[in-house]
Amino acid sequence: MQVEKERKVLLGAAAVVAAGAVVLTAALWPDDGGGSAGQAPSDGKSTASSAAPSPTRSYPLSSRPRTIPSVRDFTPARGPGWKPDGGKVVVRDAALAEEGRLVADELGLTYEGEGADAGPGDVELALGGSGGAESYRMTVRGGRVRIVGPSDAGVFYGTRTLKQEVHGGATAPEGVVDDEPAKAQRGFNLDIARKHFTAGWIKDRIREIGDLKFNQIGLHFSDDQAFRIASDTHPEIVSPEHLSKAQVREILSLAAERHVTVVPEIDSPGHLGAVIQAHPDLQLRDAGGVPARGAVDISKPGAAKIVDDLLKEYAQLFKGAYWHLGADEYRALMKTNPEASYPQLAAAARAKYGANARVKDLAEGWLNDRAKTMAPYDRKLKAWNDGFFTGGVVEADKDIEVAYWTGKEIGAREPVSYLSAGRKLTNYNDEYLYYVLGQPNTFVYPTGQRIYENWTPLVVRGTTPVPAKYDGQILGGTFAVWCDLAQAQTQAQVAQGIRMPLRATVQKLWDPDKPELTWGQFVELAAKLSG
Numbered sequence: 001m002q003v004e005k006e007r008k009v010l011l012g013a014a015a016v017v018a019a020g021a022v023v024l025t026a027a028l029w030p031d032d033g034g035g036s037a038g039q040a041p042s043d044g045k046s047t048a049s050s051a052a053p054s055p056t057r058s059y060p061l062s063s064r065p066r067t068i069p070s071v072r073d074f075t076p077a078r079g080p081g082w083k084p085d086g087g088k089v090v091v092r093d094a095a096l097a098e099e100g101r102l103v104a105d106e107l108g109l110t111y112e113g114e115g116a117d118a119g120p121g122d123v124e125l126a127l128g129g130s131g132g133a134e135s136y137r138m139t140v141r142g143g144r145v146r147i148v149g150p151s152d153a154g155v156f157y158g159t160r161t162l163k164q165e166v167h168g169g170a171t172a173p174e175g176v177v178d179d180e181p182a183k184a185q186r187g188f189n190l191d192i193a194r195k196h197f198t199a200g201w202i203k204d205r206i207r208e209i210g211d212l213k214f215n216q217i218g219l220h221f222s223d224d225q226a227f228r229i230a231s232d233t234h235p236e237i238v239s240p241e242h243l244s245k246a247q248v249r250e251i252l253s254l255a256a257e258r259h260v261t262v263v264p265e266i267d268s269p270g271h272l273g274a275v276i277q278a279h280p281d282l283q284l285r286d287a288g289g290v291p292a293r294g295a296v297d298i299s300k301p302g303a304a305k306i307v308d309d310l311l312k313e314y315a316q317l318f319k320g321a322y323w324h325l326g327a328d329e330y331r332a333l334m335k336t337n338p339e340a341s342y343p344q345l346a347a348a349a350r351a352k353y354g355a356n357a358r359v360k361d362l363a364e365g366w367l368n369d370r371a372k373t374m375a376p377y378d379r380k381l382k383a384w385n386d387g388f389f390t391g392g393v394v395e396a397d398k399d400i401e402v403a404y405w406t407g408k409e410i411g412a413r414e415p416v417s418y419l420s421a422g423r424k425l426t427n428y429n430d431e432y433l434y435y436v437l438g439q440p441n442t443f444v445y446p447t448g449q450r451i452y453e454n455w456t457p458l459v460v461r462g463t464t465p466v467p468a469k470y471d472g473q474i475l476g477g478t479f480a481v482w483c484d485l486a487q488a489q490t491q492a493q494v495a496q497g498i499r500m501p502l503r504a505t506v507q508k509l510w511d512p513d514k515p516e517l518t519w520g521q522f523v524e525l526a527a528k529l530s531g
Helices: 094-107 152-165 199-211 245-257 273-278 301-315 343-353 359-377 415-419 448-454 468-473 491-497 499-510 519-530
Strands: 073-076 088-091 110-113 123-127 136-141 144-149 175-179 185-191 216-222 261-268 283-285 291-296 322-326 380-384 401-404 425-427 434-436 474-482
Touching (some): 094 110, 123 152, 144 152, 152 175, 185 199, 185 499, 199 216, 199 491, 199 499, 216 474, 245 261, 273 291, 301 359, 322 359, 343 359, 359 380, 415 425, 448 499, 448 519, 474 499
Parallel strands (some): 088 110, 088 123, 123 144, 185 216, 185 474, 261 322, 401 425, 425 474, 434 474
Antiparallel strands (some): 283 291
16 A cells, blocks of 8 residues: 555644744644545544644654554654553444454553544544555544544554554554555464364464454364364264364454454365274275375265265354365375376276376365365365366366465476466465474474565465566465474474564565565564563
8 A cells, every 4th residue: 555645745834933933833634534634524523533733843753653564654743642541442333342342451441432522542443444444544643543444354453553552651653554464364374283272372372463463363173193173073083182162162252353264174185184093994095905194085985974074063163254175285196106006096086087087186076075065154265285286187166275385295386387377375385484393304493584584475485486467366375383293392382483483474464565674673673562
């Protein structure tokens, strides 16, 4: 978002009086969605947007606020700014009650709700404006704050900016913030299958990422090691350490309050070891009878039935906009000749899709069938990039979003292969965004500095960006914690280890410009805002 240059110019007029020169300063303010610049808003109520800055001879031009992520545009002004000091929070729309109560509690203000006028010391929240759904405008003038956005999400992000501005007794600078994210999906993915994380720890991360303006948390809760959420349809697969559905509902409630969508993932047809432990007859075996770890035999109807049972059950619990179908690392397709290694899969592929069909067509059909299972629930679907195949007779549903994580799989395809076919993609680049406990294989713990200085959403695989013309197809990015060696770190160590990488990631997803701060300055800012 770029605010016109004229709106950033402060027009001053000075009148010098002989005895003790008095400087009168007037400002041309951007319209904050409540009315024309410098005029009362259309609702006719006295608000922060209609209060002109007081004449002064002592206030310097305000400085750009320092927040994480940084605000996109700021119009400075002369004035005292704003600090929470016994004021109140008023809302102009009932839909903003939750946001109003939260920021009032955080800043020690009184929540007045609707009907009250905003006066000096107050914060006013309102719906309005014509930007994107997550955009907002925050005006600080006349000793008060007004935050306006087209949706409650945008207003919420405005309150996050305000909270950071006044942290530790600081003052929100006089002026106008115009802000919105560059990318619509800003995610944090958590592997709770391999390592049990407590509900309290997950809630703490939701509070943390909500304040940082992330809007998704992925929960990978089924894998070879464990199945971590209680099940009514298949209680036999649930691991001893798990989250109850009541705990999940508490997590979902907090996430909704913080405008964070929970994205559940039941990975299939691989990574189903916990299911197979209770149903060994479903395990995939090769021509010699050797079992394939974590993989179900997709030629068996029972495999589809149990996965669909679970998808339908948890779709009733997780009602957010997104769902992750997994589809990565299916062992049959990690063989050089899947048809020879797994003749039963080859036969099933030919029977279902014709004489030219191969094992990869059967796997692609599995993915499409799971998408059909989820169709009545109206979810936006994701699948890992190594679950999409070319050159077969079956093609993955065009509406399934590619979650691109690696280029290490057999027959790896570059991101452009997906993008040039018109597919939309989210960036999970394992070179920068994968925090894998114990650092197995070639993984090393990612650093915030490397993300901050070298990664952008266009860097989907390795270190090379895709052409800028594909930027619109890259919907966002996700920082992911994977718990391959679950005991390598405690929960507290994970929280500390991901602290700066999370902040660097959201900075690059929110603001597409090169950061103004050096990495050292960014670290100092993060410490200041959390101190």
